[in-house]
Amino acid sequence: MxxxxxxxxxxxxxxxxxxxxxxxxxxxxxxxxxxxxxxxNFEGSMLAYLESKPVEFDTIAQLVKLAGLDELLQTGDVTFFAPSDSEVKDLIGYVGRDGLNNRLYALKKDTIRVLADVDSLIWKKYLERHLFRGSNFLADYPQIDHSLKQIYPGENYYSLNNTVLNIGVVYHDVNDVKYAGYRQLSISYIPDVSRPNDGWYTTMISSSDIKPTNGVVHTLSKDDALFGFDPDEFIDDVAASK
Structure with missing residues (x-):
C-alpha cells in the first residue's frame, strides 16, 4: 500500500x-x-423508595410508620405528594417566637423531642393530605396559571382524608413565549372551601412521576413546602393534643 x-x-x-x-x-x-x-421506575414499594432515599425521606418514612400508613404505602395504589425531611425538621426545630416548641413551652406543655412525641393521629392527618387514590402522573392533571385561574384553573381533588386541594400543571414561559417552557406540577391547600379561590398554600413540585411498584411519587420543593401546607394549623393541633 x-x-x-x-x-x-x-x-x-x-x-x-x-x-x-x-x-x-x-x-x-x-x-x-x-x-x-x-x-x-423503582423496583420496590413506595415505602421502600422513601427508605432508599435517607437524605430526603428518612423522617417521612418514619412518620409513615408512626401514622400506621406503612401497609398502604407498600400495597395500595396511591399518589403521594411527598414532603421532604427538612420541612418536618423546620416545623419542630424552628426556634422563633412562633415555633412549635416555643408555643408549647409558653402553654406550659411538654415540648417535642422526638417524632413519637406528636400524636400519631396528627401525623396521619397531615400525611393523608398528601395522598390521593390511584396512580396519577403529571400528564393526568390539567393546566393551571396561578395568575389566570379563571382561564386555567387546574382542578380540585379530594385527598385520602377528604381534604380539598387544587392540583395543576404550570406551563412556564421561555424566551418571552408564553406557556412554551417546561411543565411543572403545583399543589395548593385550600383552607376554606367556602371561599375556594382564597388563601391558597401553594407548593411547587421539584420532581415528578417516580413510579414504584404501587402508585406514583411527586416530591414537594424544599424551597416552598410547608408540611401540612399550614404550619399554624399543625402547631395548634399539637398544642391541643397535649
Missing amino acids: SSNNIKRYAKIAILYLGVAAGLTSCAKDDYYRDGGLADP
Missing part, C-alpha cells in the same frame, strides 16, 4: 472517530438536559 493510501485511510479513521465522539458527547448532553431520559 502506498504512503498516500495510508494517509488517506488514516484521515478517514480519524474522521469516523471524531463523528463517534461527537455523537457520544451529544447523547450525554441530551441526557443532562432532558431528565425524561432517566428511568423513573
Whole structure:
C-alpha cells in the first residue's frame, strides 16, 4: 500500500472517530438536559423508595410508620405528594417566637423531642393530605396559571382524608413565549372551601412521576413546602393534643 493510501485511510479513521465522539458527547448532553431520559421506575414499594432515599425521606418514612400508613404505602395504589425531611425538621426545630416548641413551652406543655412525641393521629392527618387514590402522573392533571385561574384553573381533588386541594400543571414561559417552557406540577391547600379561590398554600413540585411498584411519587420543593401546607394549623393541633 502506498504512503498516500495510508494517509488517506488514516484521515478517514480519524474522521469516523471524531463523528463517534461527537455523537457520544451529544447523547450525554441530551441526557443532562432532558431528565425524561432517566428511568423513573423503582423496583420496590413506595415505602421502600422513601427508605432508599435517607437524605430526603428518612423522617417521612418514619412518620409513615408512626401514622400506621406503612401497609398502604407498600400495597395500595396511591399518589403521594411527598414532603421532604427538612420541612418536618423546620416545623419542630424552628426556634422563633412562633415555633412549635416555643408555643408549647409558653402553654406550659411538654415540648417535642422526638417524632413519637406528636400524636400519631396528627401525623396521619397531615400525611393523608398528601395522598390521593390511584396512580396519577403529571400528564393526568390539567393546566393551571396561578395568575389566570379563571382561564386555567387546574382542578380540585379530594385527598385520602377528604381534604380539598387544587392540583395543576404550570406551563412556564421561555424566551418571552408564553406557556412554551417546561411543565411543572403545583399543589395548593385550600383552607376554606367556602371561599375556594382564597388563601391558597401553594407548593411547587421539584420532581415528578417516580413510579414504584404501587402508585406514583411527586416530591414537594424544599424551597416552598410547608408540611401540612399550614404550619399554624399543625402547631395548634399539637398544642391541643397535649
